[in-house]
Amino acid sequence: MTTKFYDRLSNDLTQLLENPINHNVTIEVGEAPINQIFKVHSYILQSRSPYFKKKFDETPFNENHVKELKMSNISSNLFNVIIKYIYGGTISFEKLEISIIFDLLIASLELDLDELVEYLQTHLVTNNASWLKLKFAQVLQTSYNKNFKIIQNFCNNIISKHPNIIFESDNFNSLPEDVLISVIELDDLQLEEDKIWDYVIQWGRAKNPTFPTNINEWTSDNFLTLKTTLKNCFPHIRYFNISSEQIVEKFYPYQQLFEPKLCSTLPTRTIRIPSNIISNIISNEHALEISSWIDRKETPYTENNPYEFKLLVRGSRDGFDIKTMYEICDKVSNTVIVLKVEDTREIIGGYNPLEIYNNSDGDWYDSKDSFVFSLKTENLKNSIISRVKNFNTAIYYDSDPTVECLDFGDALNLRYNLKTQKSSYCGTNHYEKPIRSNDDRFSVEEFEVFEILPKK
Known part of the structure; x- marks a missing residue:
C-alpha cells in the first residue's frame, strides 16, 4: 500500500514559489507599465508543461545563469493563477469573473496544460452554461479554433436543437469554413435539408460580395468561383433528403456548381422538428x-x-x-x-x-x-x-x-x-x-x- 501526502507537497511547493530560493528563470509577463516579473524554477515548469520545456531548451542562460523569458500576450493576473497551479496543483475561482476563466482556458491550452484545459472546460459547461450561451458566437468560434472538445460538444448540442442560434445570427456570414462544416455535418441537426442548402449558398455568396445580386446576371466565372468557395461544404449536404420539387426550385439556378456525381453516402439526418411550430420565421x-x-x-x-x-x-x-x-x-x-x-x-x-x-x-x-x-x-x-x-x-x-x-x-x-x-x-x-x-x-x-x- 502506498500513502500519498499531496496536501503537504502542494503547500511546500507553493511556499517555494512565494520564496523562490535558487530560481534560475525569470518570466516577464504582460505589457509595461503593468508588467510583472516572476522568479521560477525551470525543473518544475518544464516537468509540468511541454511548452516551457521547449522554451527553456531554446533559451540560453545569461551571465547570472538565469534564463529570461517574456510573455506579453498574457496578463499578470492570469499568469499568477497558472503559476500557482503549476507549482501547487491548486486553483480557486472565487474571485475570477467567468470571462477571465475562459481566457484562462485559452492560455492553458497554449501552455500545454492538458489537465487544466480539460478541467476548465468541464467547469464552464457545468457551472457557467448560461454565460457560454450569452457569448455563444465567440465561444463557438474559439472552441473550434482552439480545439476544445468538451465545449465543442456543448455547442453542437445547442446547435442541433436550436439551429437558428447560429444560422440566423449576425455573425453567420463571417463564420470560418471549418466551423460551418462542423455544423452542417451534424447528423441530428434539427433543420430541413433545403434550408441548410439555402444557408450554405448565403454563406458562399457573402464570401463573394462583388457578384451581381441577380443570379441571372452571373457569368461562368461567378459560378466557378462559388463552386470553389463551397467545395468543402457540398459533401456534407444530404441531397437525398430534399424533395424533387425543392431540387427544381433551389438547385436548378445553381446547376453549374455540380459535378455529375451528386449523391452522398452520408446517413439521413435524425430530424425531430417539433410539430407545434411550423414557421419560416420563428423557432x-x-x-x-x-x-x-x-x-x-x-x-x-x-x-x-x-x-x-x-x-x-x-x-x-x-x-x-x-x-x-x-x-x-x-x-x-x-x-x-x-x-x-x-x-x-x-x-x-x-x-x-x-x-x-x-x-x-x-x-x-x-x-x-x-x-x-x-x-x-x-x-x-x-x-x-x-x-x-x-x-x-x-x-x-x-x-x-x-x-x-x-x-x-x-x-x-x-x-x-x-x-x-x-x-x-x-x-x-x-x-x-x-x-x-x-x-x-x-x-x-x-x-x-x-x-x-x-x-x-
Missing part, C-alpha cells in the same frame, strides 16, 4: 419564449410548450396585404403576428388576445394583456417584450383599402402591403418601451399569423 425556442410572456412567467418555459401555434396566414403563401390578414383571421382571438424585417432580418411582432375584426370603419379596442416584441436568435436573453400601458389604445383595426392597417398602440404599426410598400413602422407610445432602435419605415421578407391554442 420552437422562440415559441416557448412567447408562450412564457403570454402566461407572464418569471421563469420562461424551456420545453413542453403549453400552447399550439396554429398557422393561419403566411405572407409568401397567402399574400402580404393587411386586408388579406383581416379576411382570413376575422373573429379569431389570441393571435401572434411575427414579421422578418427586410434587410435587417429583425424578428418583431405582437400578441393580440382580442378577436380580430374585419372592420372598415376603424376603431380602438381595449386590452390589458397585449404586448409587442423583438426576438433575438443568437441570444434569447436580449429579446425585448413591451406590454401595453394605455389599455384603451391597445389595438386598432381598419381594413378599409384606403387605410388598411393593424396597430398595437403606436409601438407596432402595420400598413397596406407589408412586402411591396415600405410603410410600416415602430413607435414609442401606448406600450412600455420601443422594440426597435429607430422609427424608420420598413417592409418585410415574410410574415405569419398564428392562433394560440391550449394543447389538448
Whole structure:
C-alpha cells in the first residue's frame, strides 16, 4: 500500500514559489507599465508543461545563469493563477469573473496544460452554461479554433436543437469554413435539408460580395468561383433528403456548381422538428419564449410548450396585404403576428388576445394583456417584450383599402402591403418601451399569423 501526502507537497511547493530560493528563470509577463516579473524554477515548469520545456531548451542562460523569458500576450493576473497551479496543483475561482476563466482556458491550452484545459472546460459547461450561451458566437468560434472538445460538444448540442442560434445570427456570414462544416455535418441537426442548402449558398455568396445580386446576371466565372468557395461544404449536404420539387426550385439556378456525381453516402439526418411550430420565421425556442410572456412567467418555459401555434396566414403563401390578414383571421382571438424585417432580418411582432375584426370603419379596442416584441436568435436573453400601458389604445383595426392597417398602440404599426410598400413602422407610445432602435419605415421578407391554442 502506498500513502500519498499531496496536501503537504502542494503547500511546500507553493511556499517555494512565494520564496523562490535558487530560481534560475525569470518570466516577464504582460505589457509595461503593468508588467510583472516572476522568479521560477525551470525543473518544475518544464516537468509540468511541454511548452516551457521547449522554451527553456531554446533559451540560453545569461551571465547570472538565469534564463529570461517574456510573455506579453498574457496578463499578470492570469499568469499568477497558472503559476500557482503549476507549482501547487491548486486553483480557486472565487474571485475570477467567468470571462477571465475562459481566457484562462485559452492560455492553458497554449501552455500545454492538458489537465487544466480539460478541467476548465468541464467547469464552464457545468457551472457557467448560461454565460457560454450569452457569448455563444465567440465561444463557438474559439472552441473550434482552439480545439476544445468538451465545449465543442456543448455547442453542437445547442446547435442541433436550436439551429437558428447560429444560422440566423449576425455573425453567420463571417463564420470560418471549418466551423460551418462542423455544423452542417451534424447528423441530428434539427433543420430541413433545403434550408441548410439555402444557408450554405448565403454563406458562399457573402464570401463573394462583388457578384451581381441577380443570379441571372452571373457569368461562368461567378459560378466557378462559388463552386470553389463551397467545395468543402457540398459533401456534407444530404441531397437525398430534399424533395424533387425543392431540387427544381433551389438547385436548378445553381446547376453549374455540380459535378455529375451528386449523391452522398452520408446517413439521413435524425430530424425531430417539433410539430407545434411550423414557421419560416420563428423557432420552437422562440415559441416557448412567447408562450412564457403570454402566461407572464418569471421563469420562461424551456420545453413542453403549453400552447399550439396554429398557422393561419403566411405572407409568401397567402399574400402580404393587411386586408388579406383581416379576411382570413376575422373573429379569431389570441393571435401572434411575427414579421422578418427586410434587410435587417429583425424578428418583431405582437400578441393580440382580442378577436380580430374585419372592420372598415376603424376603431380602438381595449386590452390589458397585449404586448409587442423583438426576438433575438443568437441570444434569447436580449429579446425585448413591451406590454401595453394605455389599455384603451391597445389595438386598432381598419381594413378599409384606403387605410388598411393593424396597430398595437403606436409601438407596432402595420400598413397596406407589408412586402411591396415600405410603410410600416415602430413607435414609442401606448406600450412600455420601443422594440426597435429607430422609427424608420420598413417592409418585410415574410410574415405569419398564428392562433394560440391550449394543447389538448
